[in-house]
Amino acid sequence: SGYSQKLQQQLGRDSKFILCYAQKEELLLEQMYTDTVVELVNFSNESLGSLDSLACLLDASTGVLNEQGEIIFVFGDAGMGKSMLLQRLQASGSSQLDPGIKFFFHFRCRTLSCFKKSAALCLQDLLFKHYCYPEQDPGEVFAFLLRFPHTALFTFDGLDELHSDFDLSSEPDTSSPWEPAHPLALLASLLSGKLLKGARKLLTARTGVEVPRHLLWKKVLLRGFSPSHLRAYTGRMFPEHAVRQCLLDQLEANPNLCSLCAVPLFCWIIFRCFQHFHDAFESSPQLPDLTVTLTDIFLLVTEVHLNRTQPTSLVQQNTRSQTETLRAGRDTLCSLGRVA
16 A cells, blocks of 8 residues: 555656656646547557547446457557656546556656666566665565556557567567566566566557557557647637637638647647747737748747757856857758758
């Protein structure tokens, strides 16, 4: 009970803020998270219906493809919010998802591939030393996990971020929880049920990554923002009615911009750019109107990237103009132009 409580506290602390892609800004999850279109699908990725709530991920009455499988596979294109969905699960708490779950372990797959090839850990060390250590009686806690594996939920974010030669079917089997093995071998054995059989595992990856059918319990596809979700997200980002309406009018007038906003990550980028241009417009009354184009957004994103590649100071703000920034990053821009 003490360890379960410690895990919940850690999950709550770790999921409170969203760390943006730029790694420079933290935003409150509760203020930013908006639901997206989430669908249960079959082995051929044909829709079985929408997912009503995150708790339905663990519901055995709907969407189950293989009773013997243990993996809930969540997939979607880049920027669709797979990591955000896991963070929302963390914030919800395992007890709200399923009262029978006492232990929630969250791993980013790319961190497991950071271990040296010679690294060897037993399962207890991976869970306790590299995630959350029990303050009392770790041996008893681990023995409880082995005896009641169905009380544990594992989430593994970003299978596609492992090195390219990783293959679930080619990793050596590790069936002993006490035998040291490479963390990737432990990952493969956990996903296949060789270790802690009965524990539920939730795995995310980008579209195109395949998981062996016999390991799958459910498949879940993230499709991004529907028009109603987009309006809800706009309301969160722009509570002032006039500003919100101005943005919605521009999206309606620009189908290219609007279609990008179906992808939550792109939508966030576009909205932040709009906020930047709106603030600039407010301070410059001589501008006739505020019309944001894809070119404006591209140049602003490029400027932000170039500024963040420069040395920064804790006490001095960057005061370079856009022209100075783009001129200083001329070589990078030329390289980008050649790619285009």
